[in-house]
Amino acid sequence: MSAIYEQLAMVVLEGDKDRVVELVNKGLSEGLTAKDILDNGMVVGMNEVGARFKRGEMFVPEVLMSADAMQGGLVVLRPQLVASGAKLIGKIVIGTVKGDLHDIGKNLVGMLCEGAGFEVIDLGFNVDPDKFIAAIKTHQPNIVGMSALLTTTMRAMGQTIKAIEEAGLRDKVKVMVGGAPVDAEFARRISADGYGSNAPAGVDLAKRLAGAA
């Protein structure tokens, strides 16, 4: 395993965008594949970010900087990932539910999903159930991902799933939910197909739901 991977994980964790870009370029010039640089380096760093955030050892600003650093690396890698001809592993529609405008986690999931090989359709924040339904009809995704930061807005997840059911689309998509107040028990109660405890876990779940992991 190249030492670059470890360094990359570290600089993603530190949120050092310049160093991430530098190391990604170095890795590519040394013949590492874009996919390996992503999976063995940056994603490893981001998984640690997720774990530390959950434990209260990292806070929102640091997570934002790590995400931005990773985004910087992805910009470099994206053409290589596309050129490698890797097949899209699925299509995912994401958004924060109606009433919730906290989109940091959702954006992070979107970025990581894209890195993992998903086509991501981002509906933004405060997304009405009807908008989710319209997006399912238009884009025919494998997965719908919803997030909420507040327990107040978490309820809208159940309402959105219900609306998807009533529109006769529930069997067309897998639904995953996430966000600080969401847990497995809540996901089960509202009949979601799964829950991600943090952004990297959400992406792993998306891969499993798409049958790619």
Place this chain on the structure above:
Amino acid sequence: MSSPNGLPVVVIACQVLQDLLQRLLPPDLARQVTFMDYGLHRVPSKMTWTVQDAINAVEEPSLIVLGYGLCGNGLNGVQAGRHTLLVPRADDCIAMLLGSVKAYLREFNAAPGTYWLSKGWLESGSHPLKEYQEYQAKYGPDKAMWLMDQQYRNYKRLVLVAHSQEDLDQCRLVALEVARFCERWNMRYEEILGSDNYVRRLVEIAGDLSKADGEFLVIPPGGVIQQAQFIR
């Protein structure tokens, strides 16, 4: 001093409710009143064990009044142990500052992107301007503003809530300073005179548990506070 419920009353509450509780608690009701640090909810998992520690530290079986809402799941999993817990069935302190869950939902539906300021939050320095100043000291002005933009760009409204005209007047200067800063995201500034009704009822029920209704949770000894109990 025991309550009419036969159990000594102990209050464990967030500092954000300190003013209201100190005003409304009858002097002889509670044997012990503890106000916990502001902002425990920012790391809900830590809040859970901080509140749990405070509960466990009460030796005699008591009626423990928790001055908290679910607070981002901060109370989820808190165990009553030998005590009985009384908890407002609210998502967070905003409902308690506005007087009811209904009032909170009304405001919430009117403008989902509302950032709330209260006397307590202002005094504790928990507001976007202070946050920016802290970021600036740590990361420099550009990075600090970028971080702020990421977190606040979707908000539409900044509301100062207080419980008397006097408090509104007293908080306005700082609130307006915050409001000017938040104009960056086109947030409009409003003031709301809250209601002490929810906290008043909490105190009343602490004196007579039979008055508890669907706005409150009573967790018996051995019970556990669970998120599902808050979902209406």
